[in-house]
Amino acid sequence: xxxxxxxxxxxxxxxxADAQPPHALRAPTIEQVIGLMPGFVYVFDHETxxxxxxxxxxxxxxxxxSEEIRAMGSAMMMHVIHPDDAPLIETHLAQIADLxxxxxxxxxxxxxxxxxxxxxxRSVDAVFDxxxxxxxxxxxGCASDMTVKKEAVLRLAELNADLEAQVAQRTQAxxxxxxxxxxxxRERTVELENALSELEDITYTATHDLKVxxxxxxxxxxxxxxxxxxxxxEQAEEVAWISTCAQQLNDKIAALVRISQIRxxxxxxxxxxxxxxxxxxxxxxxxxxxxxxxxxxxxxIPNDSWVSYCPVEIxxxxxxxxxxxxxxxxxARPARIVLKFSEEPDxxxxxxxxxxxxxxxxxxxxxxxxxxxxxxxxxxxxxxxLHCAQRRIKRAGGQITVSSTKGQGAEFKIVFRKEEAPDGxx
Amino acid sequence: xxPLDRILLVDDDAVTNMMHTRVIKSSGRARTxxxxxxxxxxxxxxxxxxxxxxxxxxxxxLDINMPRMGGFxxxxxYGALDIATNGQLIIVMLSTSxxxxxxxxxxxxxxxxxFCEKPMRIERLMELIDEYQRLRRDRDAA
Numbered sequence: 001x002x003x004x005x006x007x008x009x010x011x012x013x014x015x016x017a018d019a020q021p022p023h024a025l026r027a028p029t030i031e032q033v034i035g036l037m038p039g040f041v042y043v044f045d046h047e048t049x050x051x052x053x054x055x056x057x058x059x060x061x062x063x064x065x066s067e068e069i070r071a072m073g074s075a076m077m078m079h080v081i082h083p084d085d086a087p088l089i090e091t092h093l094a095q096i097a098d099l100x101x102x103x104x105x106x107x108x109x110x111x112x113x114x115x116x117x118x119x120x121x122r123s124v125d126a127v128f129d130x131x132x133x134x135x136x137x138x139x140x141g142c143a144s145d146m147t148v149k150k151e152a153v154l155r156l157a158e159l160n161a162d163l164e165a166q167v168a169q170r171t172q173a174x175x176x177x178x179x180x181x182x183x184x185x186r187e188r189t190v191e192l193e194n195a196l197s198e199l200e201d202i203t204y205t206a207t208h209d210l211k212v213x214x215x216x217x218x219x220x221x222x223x224x225x226x227x228x229x230x231x232x233x234e235q236a237e238e239v240a241w242i243s244t245c246a247q248q249l250n251d252k253i254a255a256l257v258r259i260s261q262i263r264x265x266x267x268x269x270x271x272x273x274x275x276x277x278x279x280x281x282x283x284x285x286x287x288x289x290x291x292x293x294x295x296x297x298x299x300x301i302p303n304d305s306w307v308s309y310c311p312v313e314i315x316x317x318x319x320x321x322x323x324x325x326x327x328x329x330x331x332a333r334p335a336r337i338v339l340k341f342s343e344e345p346d347x348x349x350x351x352x353x354x355x356x357x358x359x360x361x362x363x364x365x366x367x368x369x370x371x372x373x374x375x376x377x378x379x380x381x382x383x384x385x386l387h388c389a390q391r392r393i394k395r396a397g398g399q400i401t402v403s404s405t406k407g408q409g410a411e412f413k414i415v416f417r418k419e420e421a422p423d424g425x426x
Numbered sequence: 427x428x429p430l431d432r433i434l435l436v437d438d439d440a441v442t443n444m445m446h447t448r449v450i451k452s453s454g455r456a457r458t459x460x461x462x463x464x465x466x467x468x469x470x471x472x473x474x475x476x477x478x479x480x481x482x483x484x485x486x487x488l489d490i491n492m493p494r495m496g497g498f499x500x501x502x503x504y505g506a507l508d509i510a511t512n513g514q515l516i517i518v519m520l521s522t523s524x525x526x527x528x529x530x531x532x533x534x535x536x537x538x539x540x541f542c543e544k545p546m547r548i549e550r551l552m553e554l555i556d557e558y559q560r561l562r563r564d565r566d567a568a
Contacts, residue, residue: 244441363499373491374494375493377438377493381493
């Protein structure tokens with residue numbers, strides 16, 4: 001079949017082509033152009049419902065022989081269109097019937113090869129000619145094989161769907177885990193509250209119930225010591241031991257109560273404290289010990305060295321650290337203690353350095369801060385002060401560290417939690 | 427029964443040391459009792475004896491928690507001395523600790539003979555000395 005008339009090149013283009021000398025380049029015919037185009041160009045007759053022109057056979061492309069195509073006749077397209085897409089085509093044809101001149105409409109649909117393989121086609125159609133009353137008689141279109149692209153898109157959609165399903169699954173798993181964690185946290189909180197309550201009971205018992213018999217034991221020991229003149233030497237020794245043991249017990253109970261009070265006390269109330277004032281107060285409190293040891297104290301803490309901390313606890317911490325420096329002075333040289341304030345990246349820091357007996361670090365570290373632990377034999381101590389100091393500082397979001405060389409002294413650094421200076425403070 | 431030549435008590439608690447000294451004296455099973463108040467002091471006694479070529483104490487009663495150097499640190503340092511005692515010295519851990527971890531740690535140390543609850547009773551002391559002397563006889567006979 002040749003193309004219907006309107007497709008032939010006419011007018012000036014044709015006239016120009018005719019005017020060219022034989023050796024000059026001639027304009028290609030529309031058949032040549034269409035023949036070289038990929039895809040299928042067709043003209044569809046709305047009266048007969050079949051293509052009146054195609055540049056190449058769709059049937060051959062789908063694997064049918066010429067005989068089979070002839071046998072299918074005008075019903076071929078309806079035969080090869082995927083049954084699920086037949087309504088699409090009907091709608092599309094209806095759209096073309098209403099289409100204005102110069103407009104296009106597009107449809108993607110599936111056709112089946114002879115071996116039932118799915119091929120995706122995209123048809124772009126426009127009105128070709130109309131009857132005198134404007135009804136569309138024929139439309140012209142171009143169909144392209146979109147299978148590769150369409151399958152890629154479909155595969156991508158599948159992958160996306162799969163991915164979305166996985167994300168949904170993971171999200172659900174996280175949500176479940178979160179719910180479980182929240183439940184465990186609630187359970188654990190209840191357990192901790194119970195444990196805290198028990199600890200409070202034990203503290204109360206230690207403070208009141210246990211203290212009574214221990215105090216009585218101490219008292220009885222003292223009473224027995226009053227009458228040792230009627231005892232043998234061994235008996236008198238034993239009485240002295242009983243008193244010592246009772247006093248040890250008393251001291252340990254008091255220490256345990258102090259520890260538990262740090263643990264059980266309400267959250268520390270943070271207030272601005274000027275370390276220069278705290279240091280002066282500490283040195284005043286420890287004056288008797290400082291005088292006795294002959295220690296020279298240097299204070300390098302400017303006025304208005306503000307930190308945020310519970311005022312009572314900060315006194316206690318600083319006393320513990322400075323007292324430690326005094327206690328472990330080296331008798332071989334005059335004691336020297338330096339208190340220095342600095343703003344460090346971790347927070348405001350107070351350093352207490354001494355030239356005392358020093359520590360073997362890291363081996364001594366657990367003994368420095370451990371409860372009832374001591375890194376030195378003398379002087380006697382209860383292994384409480386630095387433990388409590390560290391516990392207090394940690395509880396308030398700070399830290400306390402030590403560096404030392406055996407025989408050359410030690411430096412304790414108290415790092416307070418970072419806080420904005422109060423209004424008006426320097 | 428021939429008494430032991432020397433027992434070393436390693437404990438920082440003065441009353442415990444006095445009580446143990448009296449228990450050992452009343453048993454009549456040791457000629458000399460020496461006291462160290464921490465692991466470091468005990469180590470120095472052993473090093474001193476080794477340097478002087480003096481026989482080491484036959485029995486050491488070792489506390490766990492002491493200032494400066496505790497019982498386990500002493501055991502580490504003692505092990506590092508690598509002394510071939512041939513069973514002539516045994517170490518008994520003294521403890522009131524209920525912590526299983528302490529017992530497990532002591533059991534794992536080849537230089538620890540056994541545990542003894544403190545304060546030590548005279549019957550337990552007698553058992554330990556009998557056992558020490560029996561082991562020594564068996565070894566001498568071998």
